Every structure is written in structure tokens, then in C-alpha cells.
Amino acid sequence: METPRDQGRPMRIIIIGGGIGGLCLAQGLKQAGVDDIVVYERDESPRGRMQGYRLRISPEGERALRECLPRLAQDLLTATSNKRQEEGLAAYDERLNQQWAPQFDDPRGDAPDKVDAVDRVTLRRVLLAGLDDVVRFGKRFTHYEQAEGGVVAHFADGHSDTGDVLVAADGANSQVRAQLLPDYSAQDLGVRAILSRTPRASAIEAGLPEVLRDRFLNVTGSNGLRLALMPMVFRTPPREAADRLWPGLGFDETEDYYMSVFSVHRDVLGLPDSSFFAMTGEELRELVLERTADWHPDLRGVFAHAEPEETYPLALRATMPVEPWAPGSVIPLGDAVHTMPPTGGVGANTALRDAAALSHALTAVTRGERSLLDAVGEYQAEMVKYATEATEMSLKIAKWSMRKIDVNEKNLSQA
């Protein structure tokens, strides 16, 4: 088969989805000098839907980011990351009696520029830096077709584009994956969660004890409700960091906050999905306050100040096991091919790792060092292995911390 290189033209790479994985891939390719790339994103603008939660960044995720981002964007990443926490994780009951406080080893040690957590919206803005000519907003992908000259991607506005490669980076409800792997879908774990955000200043004013302010707090209530509360304290406020390091990026003003995730099995929640997913942010906040009526008032004060416009319902899902696909010119990455519950804090890190690995693979193809099929086959073999391990780890933590999840035990015992 004649390759783009044989035809004397660069390989054209179309990426569907300008989220964490798709943008990191675009950055990695651009850094490697691969120019003919385009990212199609359904959001109308870089600001998108808010989804301003905190993301833990693992050593693997940080390595992938540093491999793909130019120097200045790496500096922006570090400057806007979470201020180092001295206290770590602690588990409490709902009356704020401490249960245990595990110690975790981080191979990055105490490196002063270590990035161990970021704000999701800010990370996306960092990943967009320098990609103005690459990302097209307001483009909702609908389907693709294989044609003589490559893969044709079609969009809701009637536009189409032909590439040599089509990357599915369109997240957990991927349209590309639905066409590539029609029988492959994530399993509902039966856990329903309420994700929300409280400004740090309001939480402190509401009485959050000093000893808990800089920790990752895990509270398991006797009624089956579980709360994870995590601080996001910026090293430098994102707008200030962007104005100093990369004027013109125009980051939004963002204040320090606590992210909270309440989770409970739907049998314990006792609400039909049709009602739960129709609730407004205000109603979800009231639901949490009602279900935690006997919890310690200093904890309840935090949720009482949660921002309704940043409060969402979620269903926890997982793809287990992560299935291989027939290597070819349509290539998935991130949540599009491996959805996992947020309990392990590794979904985005795995998407970033995919982006770095795929960036290396496609760069080798554009340089004529590898055939597309070989490069994609190797990417897939490696990715299926580490993504399966990450999903299993996330499921084990979900099972342990939620007490009840709907999961095939066979999948868990493989770990």
C-alpha cells in the first residue's frame, strides 16, 4: 500500500476530541515536528463546559505531560499546580474520628517542581497553549468512513475532512469507538456520585478544622455514603501565572477550592436514575445535606457552601477488561477505550500516557521508521496492558471504599 511518504506528502492526523488525551497528543506531535494535525472539539470555545474538578497527577502522568509539552507550557503547568500538601491522605468516620492515615511512597520524592494535582479546566487551558492553529471548536463528530484516500470524518454541521489516521480521543461516550467497536461498552458499577466544589475560603469559614484543611480526606459514613474531600490550592492563581508566563492566553480568575465527591450504591440511594440525573445542582446539594443530617457539623458546613453550578450527578462506569481492536488507521486513546471509576485517580493519567505513547508511535511512522500497522500494534499491546492494570486497581479501590459495587468478581480476581 502506498504511504503518504511515498506520495511525497506529510501524514495527516485527525484527532476527535480536544480533552486531556487528545490535546496532549497534539502537543506531543507538534513538539516532534509533525505538522499536519487537526483536533476537532465539540465545545464551542476553550472555556467549554466548566467541569472544574481537581485531578491527581501520577508520576506516569507527569512524565507524559513533560514529554509532550513545550518548555513554557511545562512552566505554566508547574506554576498552576496544587501547592504541595504536607499531610497526605486520612480516613475518618462521619463524626470526624480518625480511622487511619496511610503513607504512600512517591518516586518523585520531594522534588520542588513536582506536579501532583491540577485543576482540570486549567490543565486543559495549559494543553491548549500554542495550539490555536490546530484546534477547531464547535465541531461535533458524527461518523467516519474508510475511503480510497484515507479515513473521512463527518461532522454535525455537514463538514467532512479526510486524514490518513483518525484518533478517537472523544471520551467515555466516544462516537468513534461506537463505530469501531460496536459491542464494546462500559459497565455500570451501580454507584451514583455527586461531584461538587466549595470555595476554600467558605469551607474554612464554615468551620473545616485546621488539621483537615490540607489533606485528602476520605469519610465513610455508617449509612453507606462515602465522601472524598480534596483541596486544590494553586501555587499561583492561574490568571496571574498565565499573564506572567504566556501573556495573551487569557486564563479565567480561579480561586482555591475543595472538590467533594459523594458516592453511594443506587440501592442505598433509593432514587430512580430518571429522578437522580434530572436533579439541579441546588437539589443535589440539598440531597447531600439531607443524607448527612447526623454527620459532624464542620463537615456539613463545607457542603452547605458548595456551588450549585459546579455540582453534578455521575454514574461510575468501567470497561473491563480493556479489549484490543484490529490495528488500523482508526486509533482510540483515553476514556474512549478504557473508562474507569475516579477512585484510583488514574483515568486522566492513563489518557496522558496513551497520548505520549501514540505520539512516539505516529512520529516514527511519519519519519518512515515504522509501518503504521506495526506502530499501532505495539501501542495497542502496551496500552491494553497498563490500562487494564489501572482499571483493575481503580475497581479494587472502589470495591473496598464503597463496600458495594456491581462488578464481575472474575475481572477483579485477575489483578
Ligand SMILES: Cc1cc2nc3c(=O)[nH]c(=O)nc-3n(C[C@H](O)[C@H](O)[C@H](O)COP(=O)(O)OP(=O)(O)OC[C@H]3O[C@@H](n4cnc5c(N)ncnc54)[C@H](O)[C@@H]3O)c2cc1C
Ligand atoms: C469526578 C472525577 C474525578 C476524576 N479524578 C481523576 C484524577 O484525580 N486523576 C485522573 O487521572 N483521572 C481522574 N478522572 C478521570 C479523568 O477525568 C478522565 O479519565 C479523563 O478526562 C479522560 O481524558 P480523555 O481525553 O480520554 O477524555 P476527556 O477529557 O473526557 O475528553 C474528551 C473530549 O472529547 C470531546 N468530545 C466528545 N464527543 C465529541 C464529539 N462527538 N465530537 C467532538 N468532540 C467530542 C469532549 O467535549 C471532550 O473535550 C476523574 C473523573 C471524574 C469524573
